[in-house]
Amino acid sequence: MKRPLLIGLAVIFVLIVCGxxxxxxxxxxxxxxxxxxxxxxxAVEAQHEDKxxxxxxIVKLDEYSVVGIPVPDARKEIWIMLNPRNPPxxxxxxxxxxALSKEDLKTILASGVVTSTVENCLESHVxxxx
Numbered sequence: 120m121k122r123p124l125l126i127g128l129a130v131i132f133v134l135i136v137c138g139x140x141x142x143x144x145x146x147x148x149x150x151x152x153x154x155x156x157x158x159x160x161x162a163v164e165a166q167h168e169d170k171x172x173x174x175x176x177i178v179k180l181d182e183y184s185v186v187g188i189p190v191p192d193a194r195k196e197i198w199i200m201l202n203p204r205n206p207p208x209x210x211x212x213x214x215x216x217x218a219l220s221k222e223d224l225k226t227i228l229a230s231g232v233v234t235s236t237v238e239n240c241l242e243s244h245v246x247x248x249x
Contacts, residue, residue: 153205159183160212164198171195175223177230184232188217199241201233208236218246 163178163185176187176196183203187196197217200210219227224245227233233241 153203153207156183156200156203156205156210160185160198160200160210163187164196164212167196167198175226177201177227184230186227186230188219188223190215190217199237201227201230201237203234203237208234209240217244219244221245221248 159180163180167176167178167187171189172187173189175189178185178187184201186199186201188199189196192215197215198212203210219241224241227241228238
């Protein structure tokens with residue numbers, strides 16, 4: 120083989136490998152995709168910071184669903200993404216504890232969009248009957 124042909128093949132190979140690495144970093148980056156989901160939760164939290172209904176509220180934004188759970192302290196509501204697609208698979212703002220009744224859990228699960236990880240976390244916050 121001639122030397123220019125070998126150099127050309129080497130350059131093409133390097134360009135293909137570099138292109139694949141760039142594509143993988145941009146389109147397969149879970150951290151980057153997760154930032155979009157966090158921004159959805161933040162947007163819903165900001166839109167509802169002055170609205171306090173005192174009951175469970177499910178909000179849809181783009182292809183995501185977020186539930187607002189009222190809490191008795193000054194935070195007003197905790198917002199949890201019901202259908203995250205990227206790690207971490209449980210996104211909550213602000214951080215803190217909350218309690219759910221069995222009826223509230225049934226209402227949330229009836230939305231049909233809750234992932235198994237989020238369902239397990241929500242179940243761990245169900246209050247024992249009094």
